[in-house]
Structure formats: C-alpha cells, structure tokens
Amino acid sequence: MPSGVHIHNVRGRLFAAAECVLLRDGPDALTSRAVTEEANCSKGVLHRHFTDFDAFLTELILDRVRGIEDRATVLRAAAGTGSVVDNLTEALQDLFGPVTVAIVALITFRDGLRARLRQAGLAGIPLVGQASSAIAAYLATERELGRLADDTDVDTLAPALVGAAHLLFADRASAPPQTAAVRRTVTSVVVGALPLRA
Known part of the structure; x- marks a missing residue:
C-alpha cells in the first residue's frame, strides 16, 4: 500500500x-x-x-488483557446459575482460544517483551494471570452463594484450573480439546470444593 x-x-x-x-x-x-x-x-x-515492535506487541497483549477483564465480568454474573462445572468449562474454553494460546507462547518466546510487560505492570505470564484472577473472582462468588464449600481456597484452586486447562490447550498443532475433556479436567480439579449432595 x-x-x-x-x-x-x-x-x-x-x-x-x-x-x-x-x-x-x-x-x-x-x-x-x-x-x-x-x-x-x-x-x-x-x-x-508504536515506538518499536516490542511496544506494538505490548499493546496487543494489553488489548487482549482488557478482553479477559470483560469476560471476567460475564463469568462472575453467571455465578449462582447453571452448574459450577459447566460455567468453568465454558469459561476456560473461551479464555483459551487459539489466539490466547499463541500469545502465551509468544510471551514465553521473547525476553524483551516480558520485560516490557513487567514495566506495564503485568507480572508473571499475562493472560494466564488475568484468567486466574477472573476464575478466582467467580469461585469466590460461588463460595459466598454456598455452591462451593466454605473452606474452598479460591486463590489456589483458580491457578490449578487455569494451569490444567492451559496444558489441555497448549498444543498448537492439534485441534482444541473437546468440551468433554475440558469438563472432565474441571470436575477433577474442583470435586473437593463442591458440597456433598444428599
């Protein structure tokens, strides 16, 4: 052009x-x-x-972080409806779409980009960290509603869910995992936090 x-x-x-x-x-x-x-x-x-290519990539990631924050609001609003396992399954499938998985790989690949992201206030692995925060906020709301055990440690459970989901989605060469596989993983991670049914 x-x-x-x-x-x-x-x-x-x-x-x-x-x-x-x-x-x-x-x-x-x-x-x-x-x-x-x-x-x-x-x-x-x-x-x-953009001042340079890493500045461009930083802005791209910040834009995607804002998208996760929007999804977090929708997820938290779902608390108290449907089942906890189904809500988490849907959220993780949405959060770990192909673009997010590719961006996480990019962040891991570029040292300079990670430094820029830290300067922008994003510690750890951005997108993964924001996904964990979104899941933790949702779980805390479900705990308040009595749909999770009172002693559920949401700050430990959320990254466990996100890490397990990321491993399912991380293979860029394969098709994304099917819903049943994600649901099985979610169920395995949260089963101890779900109240016992009579």
Missing part, C-alpha cells in the same frame, strides 16, 4: 494481522515485516503508531 493513504482503525488492523501470523506461522515468524505484509501496509505505518 502506498504511503500517505489513510487507513481506518490502524491498531485493530495491525493487531488482527499479528494474530493471523501467530496462528498460521507461530511466534518465531512474528516480525514487523510479517505483520505489515499481512495487514497490507508499509512498515512505516506500524512505526508511526
């Missing part, structure tokens, strides 16, 4: 292009050239909006 042509929603277009490259070719193929070629724009467009 010639320079000087106005592009609508540049950030969104570049973020979508980065996700396409990540999903198709993996984190080692993600470069500013690959992103701008996928977005059909010049490299200068990316550098006019």
Whole structure:
C-alpha cells in the first residue's frame, strides 16, 4: 500500500494481522515485516503508531488483557446459575482460544517483551494471570452463594484450573480439546470444593 493513504482503525488492523501470523506461522515468524505484509501496509505505518515492535506487541497483549477483564465480568454474573462445572468449562474454553494460546507462547518466546510487560505492570505470564484472577473472582462468588464449600481456597484452586486447562490447550498443532475433556479436567480439579449432595 502506498504511503500517505489513510487507513481506518490502524491498531485493530495491525493487531488482527499479528494474530493471523501467530496462528498460521507461530511466534518465531512474528516480525514487523510479517505483520505489515499481512495487514497490507508499509512498515512505516506500524512505526508511526508504536515506538518499536516490542511496544506494538505490548499493546496487543494489553488489548487482549482488557478482553479477559470483560469476560471476567460475564463469568462472575453467571455465578449462582447453571452448574459450577459447566460455567468453568465454558469459561476456560473461551479464555483459551487459539489466539490466547499463541500469545502465551509468544510471551514465553521473547525476553524483551516480558520485560516490557513487567514495566506495564503485568507480572508473571499475562493472560494466564488475568484468567486466574477472573476464575478466582467467580469461585469466590460461588463460595459466598454456598455452591462451593466454605473452606474452598479460591486463590489456589483458580491457578490449578487455569494451569490444567492451559496444558489441555497448549498444543498448537492439534485441534482444541473437546468440551468433554475440558469438563472432565474441571470436575477433577474442583470435586473437593463442591458440597456433598444428599
């Protein structure tokens, strides 16, 4: 695309292009050239909006973190409805879509990006950490409603669920796990926290 042509929603277009490259070719193929070629724009467009490529990737991840925060609100609103296992199964399948799995791999792959994310206030592995917080908030609400045992340690249970789910979804070369497999994992992790039924 010639320079000087106005592009609508540049950030969104570049973020979508980065996700396409990540999903198709993996984190080692993600470069500013690959992103701008996928977005059909010049490299200068990316550098006019972001100081460097790690700044671009940081903003991409921050944008996805905001998406998880939105999903957390929906999940917490589901407390008290349906079954705890079904709500968690659906949430984990939503949280660990292909883009999230690819971004987690990217964060692991790039040292400079992890440093930038720490500077932006995101410790640990972003997206995974936010998913754990979302699940913990949901579990705490379910505990308050009496749908989990009073002594449920939600701050331990949430990362256990997220870690187990991440292992199920982490193989980028295979199809995502089926709902039954995710549900079985969730049930195994939370069974001790569910009140005994008469």
